[in-house]
Amino acid sequence: MDLLTLLQVLDSTVRLATPLLLACLAGLFSERSGVFDIGLEGKMLAAAFASAAVAALTGSVWIGLLAGIGAAVFMSLIHGLASITFRGNQLISGVAINFLASGLTVLIAQDLFGQGGRTPSLIGAGRFEPITLPFAEALSGVPVLGPIYADLISGHSILVYVAFAMVPLSWWVLFRTRFGLRLRAVGDSPEAVDTAGVSVAGLRYGAVLICGLLCGLAGAYLATGLQAGFVREMTAGRGYIALAALIFAKWRPVHALWACLLFGLLQAVALRYQNIHLGGITIPVQVMDALPYILTVIILAGFVGKAIPPRAGGEPYVKER
């Protein structure tokens, strides 16, 4: 493989990894606080729709972004209500949210635009344009490093850079701030947080809101950064892959980056090389398609190290039986 092809595959990797990364970090905040979330998919979908719809209506991608975040946060609040306030089953709440988003987006889109659950194509200021970083043109002549800078690092939409910046930011918030300390504590031992005089529900709602915010970014990136509009079910299972990446990353931000890049790379490779021919055997495209899922199972099986979730994860905090 020559450098150019490699760069192109990596470039594609970055784009495919970005929504995964944002969703993965979203899940990380939620699950670190003890609220499991298999509703990432639904939140992303809701955000993708809301951002595209509002961007189409207002012509401003920024207002669209806000709407996308708003929609995902709304879904998060439903999840919070069910799993924090009413101590419901978090997994079931997540399943319900996925259904809800899948139905509501199309229903509303149809009602608003009459295009069968699609939003009108976004043009001009309605979408995030790729950003060319300074000196990208000038440096592209430099061997090896030039193309890497110009083709791989430069030329993505702003949300990609935001997503990557979120990794150190998340790490810093989790491990260097008071909020992070409490957040990690509440996912591990909510009664310790409670007796220390900090509200368990407050912290968890905080985490769930951050989760909504990041899912909002992820969905908006799909619909207004990568694409120019919303198409029904356009998240296409990315929320589940993000969840898998989260487990792979053992609920750590920097690992999450690598996990998402790995899954992005797998997808990029699968898209570019379908039906791989190895000697006499042909690996059918279906195998490449299912590879991320197969890999997740292998990881979960513990062949790549055991993943231990936050101790209080998935359990509602019940003081009085």
Place this chain on the structure above:
Amino acid sequence: MTQAPAIELKGISKAFGPVQANKDINVRVMPGTIHGIIGENGAGKSTLMSILYGFYKADAGEIFVAGRKTDIPNSQAAIAAGIGMVFQHFKLVQNFTVLENVILGAEDGPMLRPSLARARGVLKQLSEDYELSVDPDQLIENLSVGHQQRVEILKALYRQADILILDEPTGVLTPAEADHLFRILDGLRAQGKTIILITHKLREIMEITDTVSVMRRGGMTATVKTAETSPEQLAELMVGRKVLLQVHKTPARPGAPVLQIDDLRHTDRHGVERLRGVSLTVHAGEVLGIAGVAGNGQSELLEAIGGCVDASGSILLNGKALPLSGPGSDGAARRAAGIAHVPEDRQTEGLIMPFTAWENTVFGYHRDPACQTGPLMNNAAIKQQAQDKMTRYDVRPPNPALAARNFSGGNQQKIVLAREIERDPDVLLIGQPTRGVDIGAIEFIHKEIIRLRDAGKAILLVSVELDEIFALSDRIAVMFDGKIMGERAPESTDQTELGLLMAGVTASQAGDPIAAVDASLHQKERREARAHD
């Protein structure tokens, strides 16, 4: 003298659903004193203190701190009012360091670094002032319970608590550690701090408190000056009638060895070796009591013999070797071989709480052909037998169709006992037989155990209550750190000697016993910490 009480509770009531945990409680605690609260399990002590600490909200009643009416809707308010609490079940974040646990909720600002730095200094000072040394950078999960308790106390002191509540602090400590704790409390009192100490051990109350309140069935029966009362009076106040804690028994007539254990070893999931070569023999017709501080391998010993966990070494039952791992080594196989097992924790092991009582009466024996008709279970017969057993063991209410969770602790224990004893086993393993059981039931259970012994059964008893060990055992073995430290006859030993053994100090280690205790405990901790890495 009209000094305002540090704490005054007026008319506190609290119900958990249908359970009335506290009813109309009034109590006052004077500043600079140690106030004891005693009462049986389930009397409502923890609930009351949790209300004072803002963990639960009372249904009714008022709280006065230093004479001022104070609302304590949450723990933040309690901390602000200068109240600190060390819970019966520690509230620590296991994968945080000591330092992180101490600052949690009491950080100085939004950034961690400065808080951690300051806390390190304060902690050093506190540990010097109060003999509360603990490594600030160690993870909690690597600390012994004794040290975890120190962290809890440090947490309270770091928050500058003037009033310190300790809920059953000595349950997990060796006698020497308990002494050390009491010295610390003494020091705190000398500095003018107010301490509320919950326990159900009369000895401790008499030793350290200034005043004492007695709780029974959710109510406060009396508050008296310690100097003006006696253990007998307190016990009577606690239970509501005169107590006879003496078990009548004839000397044992041990027969042939029934259970022979040699070099039994077990390593838990975390890689900590919990049993480090235990050898014991139990004869027919005797009770072998295992004494020890909770967490020194007694639970694992029962579990290994009962088939709940894998082990290595050898166990001979009536001379025949039992498989210790792989097929045929589970609890069902042990039961079939004649080992009955009353587990330490009836609620998480011995019973399935949502199951009915009758379903529970065959739990573990459900594969017995007697429970079957064809491929199905013979529920009619099981129900009938359950009814009989419940009547014989005086389970109240004697309704087999009630779910196990709807029986009180003592009655739950009777259901377990009925199930295990009625099987007429050769060996009875019995852990904490009277934990959380009222005095009346205790008498009954003790009598049953002795009756079984006299019927020629081999009985292995584990209890953290030394009194119980003394009352029932024909021989006493002491466990420390997964090993048997020694065996004594109850007539020829006393609580002090056993206490030292429980701390890992053998008679040969002369000199300062406390120092020896510390040394051996540290050794144990280091071993466990290593296993975690």
Place this chain on the structure above:
Amino acid sequence: DPALIYDLGGKFDKSFNEAAFMGAEEYAAETGGSYKDIELQSEAQREQALRRFAEAGFNPVVTTGFSMSSPISSVAADYPDTKFVTIDGYVDPSEHPNVLSILFSEHEGSYLTGVLAALASDTGTVGFIGGMDIPLIRKFACGYAQGVLATNPDATVISNMTGTTPAAWNDPVKGTELASAQISQGADVIFAAAGGTGIGVLQAAADADILSVGVDSNQNHLHPGKVLTSMLKRVDVAVRESMAQGADLETGVMMLGLAENGVGYALDDNNADLITAEMKSAVDAAREQIIAGEVTVHDYSSDDSCPALSF
């Protein structure tokens, strides 16, 4: 009144079903008549909708998608007075005399777009992006590749399928990535036959300033000046004509190919500048040759193989 049953993709799939919808609307506008339609939600509803419409007296009952043929086979005999139309499906006319099967020669239409793509390509590399990997899509791809190679034997055709689950029809993100990958491999014309995923392909092509080819309906307007042409499959005509004939509909099997104008390529204001005179004459020549039988385009579904492309 006539009735129309859309396939699971839904009424507004921007291609196949939407074309059917357009046809029905045209019918309504032209004749002033009305019609009933339904979007299916599950497999079992296929038969149900057929029966309910037949019982309610709708005639003819027009259906889209190959999956409707077997439900129609089991229903048709129960309603001998109702005419059923299966577009893309095949029902044996000797067994069910009240069914009209309308089939399209997608391979022929795709062949023409292949000719245009080969002519428009500067690099000699063109792309095809399918939705879910099913035979119908392979049929498109195969015809397209034949057209490309007949025009430029040295050309390279890169073909990709989006996936193997129904999600492949609605994953524009993957469509974009596939398009980018093909672009980086030198493709400068890309034919998307992928439902909602195609939206992403056309978008990526427009963003990268290369050409794309739409499918089923005329998609030239989606990115004016950037969509070379669209492979037309005149489902709209089929629907309109069937509806217009009403209860007197002639049944049997109807094969709509180039000759019948059932398939073709789109030429309108949006792409007029992209199709040069030479291109137009070349593609029209190819069309004539196919109609005349001088050139045969291999149909993938006839033997599950393709001479021009391997899957």
Place this chain on the structure above:
Amino acid sequence: MDKMPAWADAVLVPLISILLAALLSALVILAIGESPLDALTLMIEGALMRSSGWGYTLYYTTNFIFTGLCVAVAFHARMFNIGGEGQAMIGGLGVALVCLFIPFPHWSVALLVATLAAAVFGALWALIPAYLQAKRGSHIVITTIMFNFIAAAVLNYVLVNLLRPTGAMDPATATFPAATHLPTFQDMFATPDNPLFRGAPANVTFFLAVLACVAFWLVMWRTRLGYEIRAFGHSESAAKYAGISPVRITVVAMLMSGGLAGMMALNTTMGEAERLVLNATEGAGFIGIAVALMGRSHPVGIFLAALLFGFLYQGGAELALWTSIPRELITVIQALVILFTGALDNMVRMPLERVFLALRKGA
């Protein structure tokens, strides 16, 4: 004493939850400019007032009974099997293979063998997640989700490349031989002068589903295995104490669960389509979650909940048929039902408990 009588928990809570979900659904229908009342009338007429409506309702019910039981077995062992969808897909593969390749003399034999095949294939698809959960503690929710995706890829490969008749457009198998066609309700109940269940897909598998409910009850509450599964589900530590092997129960329960999911394919594949199509499961695996929750994992409850969802599906189809309400409305209603009965049930339960407590104190 419990806070609330058992009947209230079993009946009142789900009933009120359903009402809440219905209320919100009505608001959604209002919001898109339709009349909820008309919609409800239409649904009831289409689903319950005609025998063919019942034929569809019971067809869907059959699917949901199987997937509901599938989720319920796992629930009893405290596992959340979200993989019913994939297990049913693979179960369908088993049905297709035996129907296509074994020449059966009569449908009854075919049904017997196909049931076995469906159950075995579905169970095997649940085996790896079960084993990983039991032996390696891999969270079964995630592994079963992954196995849904993998099942889809497998099925696509098999249908497109192996089982599809040459030249066929559909990614589906050939139609099964006539000897494997199951009698439908129409075949069974219609008489020349009373054409009941005309064209409806409900077929003998409905009775199989009812039988499965009875068997489920027998196994769960009358056998040692059921006793052990329930005990393990309530307390793993207690199960260990009693000598119940967690590995065995986890694997056996998941095998049963997968087998039940697989048997759903009998209805869709052998009973309705009479061939295996790619999209035969249509999310029934997920609906099973709601059904099991609402039915409190008890066969009677599951039957009733499956009936409710069958009604929703059939009624929803009628809505789509006669109004312009988009089909996604039904997805939204499903979501609301799952949300209210599954995740927000405490919102109903907590106030109810308080009411009952007050009543008892008052009495």
